[in-house]
Amino acid sequence: MIPSQMLKGVLEGCVLEIIRKQETYAYEISKLLEEYGFGTISEGTIYPIILRLQKSDLIKATVRDSNSGPKRKYYHLTEEGITKLNEFKDNWTKLEHAINQLFIGGNADE
C-alpha cells in the first residue's frame, strides 16, 4: 500500500484528472482511484477533497438520479480547474525529475 503521507498533495490533482477524463461522482472516483493502483482511498478522504475543490471553484456539480441508490452529484472541471490541473502536472513532473536525478544517479563517487 502507498503510505498516506505520500499521497498528500497528489490526490487532489488525481481527482481533477479523473473528473477531466469523464464527468463523474465522488463514490465512483474512490473506486476509480483503486483501479488505477492508488489502493483503497476512503470516503473520509474523497469527500473533503471534493468539497475543497468545489469551494475553490475548480469543479461544479450536476445532480442526477441513480437507478441503484440515492442521487448522484456529477462533477465537471471549470476553467480554473483546468488551469489548476496543468499546474499540478508541472509540479508532479518537477518532483519526478528531482527524484529520478537523485535515485538513478548511483553512488556519489561514481
Added chain:
Amino acid sequence: MIPSQMLKGVLEGCVLEIIRKQETYAYEISKLLEEYGFGTISEGTIYPIILRLQKSDLIKATVRDSNSGPKRKYYHLTEEGITKLNEFKDNWTKLEHAINQLFIGGNADE
C-alpha cells in the same frame, strides 16, 4: 516550486538515499536537495527529519570537526535504514505507476 504538501512522505526517503550515497551531514543535505531540484528545503524541515530517522534507528551519527564552523554530525545508514529505503523505493514506484496509468491514458472514452 514543488508544493510542500507534495513533498510529504518523499523527503524522508530522499534524505535516506542521499545518506546512502555518501556519509553526510544535515546542513549539506539541505544544499544537496536544492541541487537535485527539490527547491529550497529549509533547516526547519531537515533537522526534524534527521532527528526522526535517528530516533527510529535508521541512521547513526559520527561527530567530526569542521574547518569552517561548528562540528558536523555525519550520518550513515543502519541495516534498518537500508530496508526502509528499499521500502520507500517500492512505494514511490507504485505511486509513479498509478499516476502514469491515470495521466498517460488520455480520455476515458478513448
Added chain:
DNA sequence: TCTAGTACCTTGTATAACATGGTATAGCTA
C-alpha cells in the same frame, strides 16, 4: 424484515513540512 450495496456527509486525529527564532564557531575586513 433484514442485509448489502450504493451514495452522500461530518468530526476529530495524526503526520510532516515549514516559518521563525535561537545558539555557536570560523574567517574576513574595516
Added chain:
DNA sequence: TAGCTATACCATGTTATACAAGGTACTAGA
C-alpha cells in the same frame, strides 16, 4: 577589536491534508 557572513546545530508553533469513525438515506433482493 568590532561587525559581518557563512557555516552548523536545534526547538517551538502553525498549517495542510489523508484518514478513521460514525451518521443519514435510498434501492434491491433474500
